[in-house]
Amino acid sequence: MAGMVDIHNHVLPQVDDGADSLETSLEMLRRGLQEGIEAAVLTPHFKPEDDREKAELHQQRFAQLQEAVAGAGMPIQLFLGAEVGFRFGLAEVARWPAIPLAGSPYVLVDLPFGPLPSGLEQGMFELRTAGFRPILGHPERHRQLTQDERQLERLREQELLFQLDAGSLTGRFGQRTQEAARLLAQRGWAEFVASDGHNLEKRPFTLQAARQWVEEGLGAEEAQLLFADNPWRLVRGESIACREGQARRARRRPPPRRQGGWLSRLLGAWN
Numbered sequence: 462m463a464g465m466v467d468i469h470n471h472v473l474p475q476v477d478d479g480a481d482s483l484e485t486s487l488e489m490l491r492r493g494l495q496e497g498i499e500a501a502v503l504t505p506h507f508k509p510e511d512d513r514e515k516a517e518l519h520q521q522r523f524a525q526l527q528e529a530v531a532g533a534g535m536p537i538q539l540f541l542g543a544e545v546g547f548r549f550g551l552a553e554v555a556r557w558p559a560i561p562l563a564g565s566p567y568v569l570v571d572l573p574f575g576p577l578p579s580g581l582e583q584g585m586f587e588l589r590t591a592g593f594r595p596i597l598g599h600p601e602r603h604r605q606l607t608q609d610e611r612q613l614e615r616l617r618e619q620e621l622l623f624q625l626d627a628g629s630l631t632g633r634f635g636q637r638t639q640e641a642a643r644l645l646a647q648r649g650w651a652e653f654v655a656s657d658g659h660n661l662e663k664r665p666f667t668l669q670a671a672r673q674w675v676e677e678g679l680g681a682e683e684a685q686l687l688f689a690d691n692p693w694r695l696v697r698g699e700s701i702a703c704r705e706g707q708a709r710r711a712r713r714r715p716p717p718r719r720q721g722g723w724l725s726r727l728l729g730a731w732n
């Protein structure tokens with residue numbers, strides 16, 4: 462059975478609000494290894510205002526970290542990518558080095574908190590047309606998105622892949638986010654769970670507790686898919702199916718008139 466691959470974390474040192482030193486990066490990776498992680502795609506924030514030079518800095522830091530990991534004899538495979546803030550011209554930025562995940566066609570996209578950006582669907586369409594496969598990072602943490610069931614369905618129909626944060630499933634971001642993450646997972650609207658680890662304390666590089674919930678709630682096969690099989694397909698550049706057929710079936714079902722949709726109905730309790 463293949464081990465886990467973490468496809469979203471901030472282990473790369475001194476480039477964002479993640480690891481503050483090389484030592485912290487190494488300790489985060491050590492803990493990841495203890496949990497059964499065999500590989501990681503490092504995804505520092507790449508903000509809308511960042512330029513190509515920032516991507517080159519990521520490459521330099523990545524080379525330093527890889528050297529340190531090899532020197533420490535740590536049996537972990539590392540790949541580089543980025544968590545790209547949604548911006549104009551996303552398809553152009555995705556062509557820069559160190560932006561796609563592990564050099565694959567997959568691009569991890571982060572939405573700004575607050576109102577959904579205008580041009581969201583168009584931006585994702587352009588990315589796909591340019592040959593990339595967008596993955597939306599932690600949709601469960603975006604309040605406005607989780608309140609807009611139609612928008613979620615439209616994004617799934619565009620075959621946008623969803624990545625849930627492990628901490629969302631275990632309640633680190635509060636009950637409302639936890640409910641949203643669990644509903645998305647139960648609905649089959651997630652292809653990956655990742656740590657989104659930032660440091661050793663508040664946002665650790667851990668997956669095991671979330672995996673346990675998925676195993677108990679959705680079965681060992683689903684856990685293997687979300688934590689290992691799909692992430693390995695990603696780093697190999699292989700195709701990953703979006704279970705958007707379920708979204709289509711959901712769309713064909715008329716929503717109950719009085720109560721609204723499944724997600725908004727449940728999340729309505731938290732608003």
Ligand SMILES: [Fe+2]
Pocket residue numbers: 469470471544657
């Ligand atoms: Fe992140």
